[in-house]
Amino acid sequence: MKYLKHIILLILLNLNTSLFAVNANSDMLSKQLDEVQQRLQLSDKQLEKFTPVYKSHVQTQMNIMSKYGFNTMTDSESNALTIKQARAMANELKTERNNALKLFEEILTDEQLQQYQSIQEEKVKSLRAKIRKKVFG
Numbered sequence: 001m002k003y004l005k006h007i008i009l010l011i012l013l014n015l016n017t018s019l020f021a022v023n024a025n026s027d028m029l030s031k032q033l034d035e036v037q038q039r040l041q042l043s044d045k046q047l048e049k050f051t052p053v054y055k056s057h058v059q060t061q062m063n064i065m066s067k068y069g070f071n072t073m074t075d076s077e078s079n080a081l082t083i084k085q086a087r088a089m090a091n092e093l094k095t096e097r098n099n100a101l102k103l104f105e106e107i108l109t110d111e112q113l114q115q116y117q118s119i120q121e122e123k124v125k126s127l128r129a130k131i132r133k134k135v136f137g
Contacts, residue, residue: 057097
């Protein structure tokens with residue numbers, strides 16, 4: 001009976017942690033979407049088309065990073081990456097960015113697309129710094 005209480009407690013703690021991560025990811029996504037919307041000055045019609053594609057794109061990126069043990073929420077909980085893993089993850093992320101870009105080309109004007117690519121370059125630089133930290137300590 002004592003062990004059962006411990007198991008139930010561990011399950012509840014794990015569930016709460018997972019729910020927190022989902023809420024934190026959702027909050028992070030909302031903030032990112034707000035920032036992108038402001039910087040791109042999306043019309044209501046564009047925003048309606050852009051939002052589901054962007055959310056799917058960000059979720060796919062988080063899934064790729066998670067697959068390699070790279071925690072998108074905090075650096076301290078992530079596993080160290082080997083150079084081979086970091087390269088593989090970077091290649092998968094690049095492929096995903098290119099796929100998303102093709103979809104965004106149908107929604108955004110040329111000027112907005114250039115601005116979006118600038119935003120992505122900023123994010124890639126930041127992510128590269130985090131990955132280097134994980135690989136090289």
